[in-house]
Amino acid sequence: MKVGIVDIGSNSLRIFLCSGLSDGQPEGERIATVTALRRGAAADGTVTPEALDRLDACLADYGERLRGFGADEVVAVGTSAVRDAPNRDEVTARVRARLGTDLQVLSGPQEAEMSYVGARLAVTGDDEITVMDIGGGSTELVRGDADGPTMAVSLDIGSVRCTDARLHTDPPTHAERDGLIGAARDAASDVFTVIGRGRPMVGVAGTITTLAAIVIGEYDPARVHGAVLTRDVVEGLADRLGDMPLADRRAVPGLHPDRAPAIVAGACIAVGAMQAAEVDHLTVSERDLLDGVALRLTSLGG
Numbered sequence: 578m579k580v581g582i583v584d585i586g587s588n589s590l591r592i593f594l595c596s597g598l599s600d601g602q603p604e605g606e607r608i609a610t611v612t613a614l615r616r617g618a619a620a621d622g623t624v625t626p627e628a629l630d631r632l633d634a635c636l637a638d639y640g641e642r643l644r645g646f647g648a649d650e651v652v653a654v655g656t657s658a659v660r661d662a663p664n665r666d667e668v669t670a671r672v673r674a675r676l677g678t679d680l681q682v683l684s685g686p687q688e689a690e691m692s693y694v695g696a697r698l699a700v701t702g703d704d705e706i707t708v709m710d711i712g713g714g715s716t717e718l719v720r721g722d723a724d725g726p727t728m729a730v731s732l733d734i735g736s737v738r739c740t741d742a743r744l745h746t747d748p749p750t751h752a753e754r755d756g757l758i759g760a761a762r763d764a765a766s767d768v769f770t771v772i773g774r775g776r777p778m779v780g781v782a783g784t785i786t787t788l789a790a791i792v793i794g795e796y797d798p799a800r801v802h803g804a805v806l807t808r809d810v811v812e813g814l815a816d817r818l819g820d821m822p823l824a825d826r827r828a829v830p831g832l833h834p835d836r837a838p839a840i841v842a843g844a845c846i847a848v849g850a851m852q853a854a855e856v857d858h859l860t861v862s863e864r865d866l867l868d869g870v871a872l873r874l875t876s877l878g879g
Contacts, residue, residue: 603871656712691873712784781861787840788814818844
């Protein structure tokens with residue numbers, strides 16, 4: 578059974594050409610393309626024509642890949658940027674035209690659940706954990722155990738959303754960065770007051786994997802997966818990257834140039850959330866929402 582999964586995120590468009598399960602874990606080729614769907618969105622979340630064009634070009638490419646792969650089933654999901662957009666029907670129409678399937682728009686809690694299910698694949702044992710998924714438009718914080726998520730909250734704080742709303746200079750000023758860290762800490766504190774603090778934290782998605790890649794010096798999925806980022810290291814990266822103009826950030830080893838515009842905001846959100854959670858480190862997982870969708874929303878999950 579070959580399943581193609583497309584995740585339309587606020588910053589990245591991703592495809593998972595899943596050839597099946599191995600020891601209960603989805604396996605196959607994964608590709609990510611930064612399309613920045615939420616970049617420049619109007620105050621009400623309307624996606625710009627330029628962003629729709631970027632999306633369409635990438636969907637055309639992914640459609641060709643799906644046909645070459647010979648997918649028996651195709652599932653496309655949309656997250657924060659699509660949820661927010663009054664013109665989401667335009668996104669849906671392009672997905673239908675290019676991929677031949679309908680777009681399933683995940684709610685915040687559904688997105689959190691899918692991220693948790695995927696991240697849990699990287700964890701051994703039955704202990705409770707907290708999963709943090711920093712996306713372009715939202716951040717999901719999820720508490721759960723081996724049986725699945727028990728509490729999940731989606732916050733409207735994401736790397737692209739906060740870059741547009743809060744980081745207005747190049748490079749961002751210390752005041753801008755401190756303000757974003759404080760806002761993320763305050764929002765996450767309200768969540769952790771409910772779901773509890775101090776549990777082991779697993780971080781997923783592009784901001785977290787990119788920060789790990791910068792520490793390593795290159796993006797190597799095998800080394801990124803399972804890497805440990807201390808809070809001190811994440812705080813240091815937020816300062817180091819935040820002090821650089823965008824042109825210099827684009828040249829940082831391990832940081833894809835297309836991720837450079839939003840990485841400072843992503844790092845600041847990570848700092849604020851880790852402070853609120855009262856954790857001194859997190860474990861990085863390459864298993865994430867794509868895996869959760871594979872197991873919950875396709876025939877692979879039974």
